[in-house]
Amino acid sequence: MSVQRTIRFAAFALCLGGISLHQPTSLYAQTAQQSEQKQHSATQGRHTSRDTLRSKTAEVRVEGRRAMEHDAANRPVLSWLDEKEVRDLHVDKTSDILRQLPGVYVQDYGGLGGLQTVSLRGMSAAQSAVTLDGVRLNAVQNGLFDFSTLPPYLVQSAQTLDFPDLGSSPSQSLGGSVELQSLSGVYDSLSLQAELRLGEWQDFSAQSALLVPWTEHRSATISALAHSVRGNYPFPFNNFGIDQTVYREHARLQSYAAILSSSEVEELQDNRSTVLLRSTSREVPGAVTQGNISAASAELDDRDLLAIHHHRILLSESMMLSGSAFLHLSSQHYSDTSRGLLGTPIDNRFYARDAGVTTSLRVVDGWQSTWTLSADAQWADVRGDLLRFQSGSYARRTIAGVGLGFSSNPSSIVTALDLVAFAALRFDAATESTPEWNPRVGLSFSPWTNSTLVLSYGSAFRLPSFNELYYQNYGNINLLTERSQNLSLRLNTSHRMSAECSVLAQVEYFHIRTTNQIIAVPRSPIIWSATNVGSVQSDGLECSLQLDIAQHLHLRAQYSVQAVRDAREAGPSAGKQLPYTPMQLAGGSATYTDRAWSVGLVTQWTGQRFQQSDNAPESVLAAFATLALHARYEWQLSDLKLALIAQCDNIGDEHYVVVANFPMPGRQFKLGLEMRL
Secondary structure, X not given: OHHHHHHHHHHHXXXXXXXXXXXXXXXXXXXXXXXXXXXXXXHOOOOOOOOOOOOOOOOOOHHHHHHHOOOHHHOOOOOEEOHHHHHHHOOOOHHHHHOOOOOEEEEEOOOOOOOEEEEEOOOOHHHOEEEEOOEEOOOOOOOOOOHHHOOHHHEEEEEEEOOOOOOOOOEOOOOOEEEEEEOOOOOOOOEEEEEEEEEOOOEEEEEEEEEEEOOOOEEEEEEEEEEEEOOOOEEEEEEOOEEEEEEOOOOOEEEEEEEEEEEEEOOOEEEEEEEEEEXXXXXXXXXXXXXXXXXXXXXXXXXXXXXXXXXXXXXXXXXXXXXXXXXXXXXXXXXEOOOOOOOOOEEEEEEEEEEEEEEEEEEEOOOOOEEEEEEEEEEEEEEEOOEOOOOOOEEEEEEEEEEEEEEEOHHHOOOOOOEEEXXXXXXXXXXXXXXEEEEEEEEEEOOOOOEEEEEXXXXXXXXXXXXXXXXXXXXXXXXXXXXXXXXXXXXXXXXXXXXXXXXXXXXXXXXXEEEEEEEEEEOOOOOEEEEEEEEEEEEEEEEEEEEEEOOOEEEEEXXXXXXXXXXXXXXXXXXXXXXXXXXXXXXXXXXXXXXXXXXXXXXXXXXOEEOOOXXXXXXXXXXXXXXXXXEEEEEEEOOEEEEEEEEEEOOOOOOOEOOOOOEOOOOEEEEEEEEEO
């Protein structure tokens, strides 16, 4: 209870502190300030990794650009990493990029090629939406997205959001959403980039990107990546009082990816098309118990094709029409020759298809009000070996929705106020569920110069996944839709202390109440079933800080405290922290650049977690912290730019687990070479 009281007191103080101040600014001044803050933190003295190129943007009229702005009240400044910040982390996993954002928890199932999922604000990974270029990546089969299959080299920027844009679907966003942007842009010269990296345990990666300008306004980006690792790292083990060293055998990973992106940016419209191909083959050993590795011969193969097209056009100075379409094809093959429920080998195959279209009309009227009308439809199916008999080997789903969003600056009517009020109503209907109505309302204002205080309330939902509905001996076709009520209060502020020093800070309180929580309950000693029996309440406080000094030093830090409780009134787990949900998270990074040299560090800390729902003391997983260091030196040979990178992950050789009995790697050294032409 002390954690919850602390969180609520901080939220109350945050609210009073914002309301008691004055000197408000207008909505468009506020939006401009936030844009300037992002631009300053991203570019001043910190050129992009493609500093030999010039990226172009559309030169549209200011009045027209108002209609193209996103939901500014929902875009927290410090829950966002630009391209330079992503590259400066020098990480090998996309999930490690997200660890630097507040409220993000990564479930890592052991090792360099292990499965990795991300959850937000104490919600499960299936309750946290993941998008790439605006398209949902969560698998229709189990509702999850495995970040180990998405190479970080293909990610240009990343951010987390409390709510989707006004009028957009809140499906699967109970805890929020992760938005990733792939490599793209319009460039004025041909460029070739390549990188090689070698590390311990036969860790090898190679990636390249070709940037091709077709015309002044059109360019194409062709990227490819290959990654392989043996993964046989050692970890300590105590066998009945005797310290031993065991190797994480059977953890091989081979991953290949390619992406083709075409961008067109003109004065009144822009188009973007992306095709992503992925292929991953890996061994997926299970938990380590008493020095033995379970499911030692298990293998998992994934194949994906994702095609996306976006189009935006300014119809007038205050009206914008946008649309998108996508197609996602995937297959999965899991095999284990050593075991099965009845002692027989396992060989399961699943095939999924997912397609959808979206359109949106945004209008800015004469009263400085913005209206957004959106509509979308999505179709998905899955075919597999282990679907229950009611559905045979095939299941499908169709979902469609419409939404209306509105934001207005009442100061244009009542000059004594300088508030931004926003509201939205969303309707969604799916083939196997009752229709969903989800509202969103909020207020935003500037309590003092260069600051924004935003209060938001909204609801979201999650349809049961195909596995939860139809999987053999687990699925339940009578499951209800999960629903959540979300409340957040966020304060952003910035201050330029001198011509060479600026600081950004963000504090946010959140409250999430989820009903119809789907959990697995035992039906027999060996069979579990999905059931709506849960109710969860999540309260938390997130803090972020960013500091830029003298165009050389960039510092970033974040800290989160969260109480995620079983909100049922009775039962052994009532009022307890949810299993595998840390009460505290922290992370940070520092990068110093001076001419040809660049050095940096990345750190993360995860508080203790419980393995069991009753929070038994013997189920505690210890807190852990890791630190990674990297150094980079650049030089030039004629038109060829070269860079040598030295990196050490987990420099303290910390021995820890994220999930019980899935040991993580210790210290690992890597060397890399970059080339740009």
